Amino acid sequence: MSAVIFIPARYASTRYPGKPLVELTGATGEAKSLIQRSWEAAKAVKGADAVYVLTDDSRIAEAARGFGADVLMTSEHARNGTERCAEGVAQLQHTPDCVVNLQGDAPLTPAWFVEALIERMADPAVRMATPILRCDAETLTNFVTDRQNGRVGGTTAVARADGTALYFSKEVLPFVGSLETPPEVWHHVGVYAYRPEALEAYMSWPEGPLEKAEGLEQLRFLENGVPVTCVPVEGKGRVFWELNNPVDVARIEGVLAKEGIA
Template sequence: MSVLIAIPARYASTRYPGKPLVALKGATGESKSLIQRSWEAACEVKGVDRVVVATDDDRIRTAAEAFGAEVVMTSENCANGTERCAEAFDNLGGGFDVVVNLQGDAPLTPAWFVENLVEGLENDPMADVATPVLRCDGRALNGFLEDRKAGRVGGTTAVFTQDKHALYFSKEVIPYTSEVYDDVAPTPVFHHVGVYAYRPSALGAYPRWAAGPLEGLEGLEQLRFMEHGRQVLCVEVDARGKQFWELNNPEDVPRLEAMMAEMGTP
């Protein structure tokens, strides 16, 4: 299957303007922008035919081209990363069997997460979209709960059927559990990792659908597929000892830098 990775990036984020150009310091002390670290993560994925940054902002385009990325300019009217990926795919003339949305705020995404998604779509003909879920240990779950207590919107959680088709995604911590878990103990909560692999037919239909009430309430783009009856496959991935977090808020910068230092990420 031919695979395109598109990294959607916009400057005018409501919660964190200019986020793609925020500098993150690695374990060696070298600072790189968030968009560069996300592009480097995409380039590590095996079996990919093309990697592009999809943006509507000249500042991001200039920065991305400076570190060697291919850039596809898209409209300012894209409501989310999925719509931006759909437009980038069209602008490139199509021609790929799978389009991967590697969101530009997730630079710690391991390559095998994306590889597992492509394999998941190959093995499940009923799925229109595949996205990774990672079982939280106590440390990760406590991080979610701390964010919610502080009034911050942190990561997203997912629940799914026995055949791994999504039931719901939420910025709340679901399912509810009253237990207290040690840092390394497995929990029943799954962290949704904001990466998607789409079949072109589903991706092409997405921008033509109106956003539904659940997408509007949660602010989660993947819910539009579910509200229009499309199957979203949740692929359980193994972190293999790696830590994962998205950059959602300014408070996440030191958290990500600490993780990179601990993992030796340059």
């Protein structure tokens, strides 16, 4: 099965403008941009035939080409990374069996998360899939702390017994009454895999009310009756966190130092 990884990146983030070019210091003291670290995470994935940065911004494109990335320019009209991926597929000479969207704000994504996703897409019945990670105590505390302080942090997922998604939210679901005895909470990992046909269908649907309210692109699939397959993955001791707000820089740099990631 052929698979291509796209890394959508835009400069005009509402919560954190210029986020892809924010520098993160690694364990050796070397600073690299967020988009470079996300690209390096994608390049470590086995089973991907190519990796492209997708952007509509010349500053991001120039920076990406500077560290060796292949870049595809997309339109300013793309409202989210999934729409940007659909535009990227249209520019490829050969259509892959599977398109992976590794968002440009997730440099801590372990290769095995994406590899598990590609493996799950080998089932022809799966139209779209995304990884979920059971929250450890540190991650759950970060979630709850962000919401208590009015920050929108990561995303949680609630799944059916058959592994398909019931809902995704920027709220902490289910409700956490106490961090001492919390329920099982699943962190949605910011990676998606799609069939090219699913991306084509996505572009034909309008933005739905739930997608608009939550700011979560994957909800458009659920709102249009397309199952989203959740793929449970193991952290193996690695703390996973996206860069959503300026406060996350220190959190991610702490993980880079702890894991010895240069």
